[in-house]
Amino acid sequence: MNSLQSQARCPLFYTGLMLPAGVTERIAALLGPRGYLDRIEDLTLYEYDGSVDKHRPDLVVFPRTTADVAAIAGIAREFQVPFVGRGAGTGLSGGAIPREGGIMVAFARMNRILEIDIENQRAVVQPGVVNLDITQAVQESGYFYAPDPSSQRACTLGGNVAENAGGPHTLAYGVTTNHVLGLEMVFPDATIVETGGKELDLPGYDLTGLFTGSEGTMALVSKVTVRLMRKAEMVKTILAVYESSEDAGRTVAEITARAITPVAVEMLDGVMLRMVEEATHAGYPMDAAAVLLIELEGLREAVEEQVEQIREACLVSGAREFRVARTPEERDLLWKGRKNAFGAVGRVSPTYYVQDGVVPRTKIAPTLHFIGEVAREYGLTISNIFHAGDGNMHPIILFDARKPGDLDKARAAGEAILTYCIEAGGSITGEHGVGMEKNELMAKLFSPETLDMIRRLKDLFDPDNRLNPGKVLPTGRGCLEIRQAPLTAGATIY
Numbered sequence: 001m002n003s004l005q006s007q008a009r010c011p012l013f014y015t016g017l018m019l020p021a022g023v024t025e026r027i028a029a030l031l032g033p034r035g036y037l038d039r040i041e042d043l044t045l046y047e048y049d050g051s052v053d054k055h056r057p058d059l060v061v062f063p064r065t066t067a068d069v070a071a072i073a074g075i076a077r078e079f080q081v082p083f084v085g086r087g088a089g090t091g092l093s094g095g096a097i098p099r100e101g102g103i104m105v106a107f108a109r110m111n112r113i114l115e116i117d118i119e120n121q122r123a124v125v126q127p128g129v130v131n132l133d134i135t136q137a138v139q140e141s142g143y144f145y146a147p148d149p150s151s152q153r154a155c156t157l158g159g160n161v162a163e164n165a166g167g168p169h170t171l172a173y174g175v176t177t178n179h180v181l182g183l184e185m186v187f188p189d190a191t192i193v194e195t196g197g198k199e200l201d202l203p204g205y206d207l208t209g210l211f212t213g214s215e216g217t218m219a220l221v222s223k224v225t226v227r228l229m230r231k232a233e234m235v236k237t238i239l240a241v242y243e244s245s246e247d248a249g250r251t252v253a254e255i256t257a258r259a260i261t262p263v264a265v266e267m268l269d270g271v272m273l274r275m276v277e278e279a280t281h282a283g284y285p286m287d288a289a290a291v292l293l294i295e296l297e298g299l300r301e302a303v304e305e306q307v308e309q310i311r312e313a314c315l316v317s318g319a320r321e322f323r324v325a326r327t328p329e330e331r332d333l334l335w336k337g338r339k340n341a342f343g344a345v346g347r348v349s350p351t352y353y354v355q356d357g358v359v360p361r362t363k364i365a366p367t368l369h370f371i372g373e374v375a376r377e378y379g380l381t382i383s384n385i386f387h388a389g390d391g392n393m394h395p396i397i398l399f400d401a402r403k404p405g406d407l408d409k410a411r412a413a414g415e416a417i418l419t420y421c422i423e424a425g426g427s428i429t430g431e432h433g434v435g436m437e438k439n440e441l442m443a444k445l446f447s448p449e450t451l452d453m454i455r456r457l458k459d460l461f462d463p464d465n466r467l468n469p470g471k472v473l474p475t476g477r478g479c480l481e482i483r484q485a486p487l488t489a490g491a492t493i494y
């Protein structure tokens with residue numbers, strides 16, 4: 001068997017039809033009657049995440065401690081059953097979907113902040129802690145937790161670590177891996193391992209970095225040590241309004257040319273603006289083709305000077321209006337529009353498909369143009385809202401899953417856009433992960449040798465391929481063919 005064939009291997013021992021006899025009893029003995037769900041109507045609530053795929057788990061379990069997680073991994077190993085971690089299920093690449101069925105380990109009850117160490121700017125949390133809760137716990141002391149996915153009111157630290165989540169403020173502060181200093185993890189053989197800690201740079205390999213972004217395919221995270229950051233003296237939030245989205249795209253390059261790094265540069269196109277404004281009344285112009293939401297932070301004098309430089313960069317690129325929020329309330333309103341955008345889309349379209357391509361900043365304008373062409377070609381509405389400062393594009397493809405063929409069209413349009421991103425020198429994911437949505441595209445991005453290295457790493461920690469199988473690496477067609485027969489009624493693999 002060559003390496004690519006072995007990537008496509010499936011846990012043939014497990015059919016997905018039902019759990020082997022004895023698994024549920026062992027879980028019940030471990031967690032008690034309220035520690036798991038096994039009725040179809042309950043399991044159905046866990047068959048999806050924020051992406052477009054679905055597959056139902058056979059059992060959802062709710063550990064409270066690391067020892068519980070290790071015992072669950074031990075049961076999964078004993079019965080040779082696949083298992084997958086789940087935080088809030090906001091993932092956008094199918095990461096938390098149990099592609100092979102089996103046990104879902106839901107971290108909702110491991111949601112305690114274990115320690116806040118303001119003097120050393122550290123916090124230690126369980127994986128089910130919601131991202132925003134960390135900032136809310138420390139903000140009165142003048143600190144915050146920097147990675148701020150737009151889903152931060154719901155998504156969990158375990159999910160953030162697995163996906164190496166970013167957010168609007170990634171541009172200046174970096175992504176999750178830059179703020180996670182230590183992990184406690186449970187491996188598929190049920191061993192518990194700690195990496196890193198409160199210290200900045202421990203000797204040896206950067207194991208914490210290796211597992212951050214591994215999409216829950218190598219280990220389950222049971223504890224996270226994070227860095228806390230001090231709030232800046234001054235924050236300025238700016239709204240720049242444009243008649244053309246290409247002009248907004250050019251502004252990003254103009255800002256870079258002036259050697260300024262705002263903490264955030266977010267872009268919303270005209271389609272998105274109108275949906276967001278109708279839903280949130282954030283004060284966005286309904287008639288514009290695009291806006292940029294730009295944020296600067298730092299010492300007062302430096303920020304005031306940078307506001308003027310940014311004004312110049314916007315006007316020279318064709319901005320028709322340049323607005324600086326005058327009060328914290330105005331600033332919150334501008335961000336309210338951005339952070340509630342996906343909800344706004346949900347009011348207009350019954351289903352939508354969020355893409356996560358990355359292009360060099362200088363290629364934003366042509367990429368937006370290409371996305372427009374794809375929308376016309378497939379007869380779909382595609383709106384854009386994205387982290388423009390990083391070139392991390394989020395085209396949102398609106399479709400109606402109830403209409404035959406619509407989902408296929410949305411998938412084909414998404415793939416065309418991601419292929420364009422690769423050809424433009426970018427990538428198929430900036431922050432949402434590969435999951436089961438983009439794993440077949442990995443072969444377009446990486447050489448066979450690189451894919452083989454990723455597979456060998458996965459094999460090292462999960463030799464039986466039971467932890468979150470069928471994710472990240474291309475599976476080929478073998479798995480689907482094998483799975484078709486045993487699928488239970490109601491279980492769907494698109």
Ligand SMILES: Cc1cc2nc3c(=O)[nH]c(=O)nc-3n(C[C@H](O)[C@H](O)[C@H](O)COP(=O)(O)OP(=O)(O)OC[C@H]3O[C@@H](n4cnc5c(N)ncnc54)[C@H](O)[C@@H]3O)c2cc1C
Binds near residue numbers: 087097154165219222
């Ligand atoms: C409206 C909206 C806006 C979003 N905005 C952003 C954004 O700005 N930036 C961004 O990066 N993402 C964004 N996302 C995507 C998503 O919120 C992130 O990927 C987030 O990190 C997922 O966290 P979660 O707790 O929901 O994880 P889930 O969706 O439950 O799981 C995601 C992955 O993490 C794994 N996992 C979960 N917990 C553990 C654990 N304890 N140990 C090991 N693996 C685990 C799962 O198996 C799965 O592979 C957005 C999503 C939505 C719906």
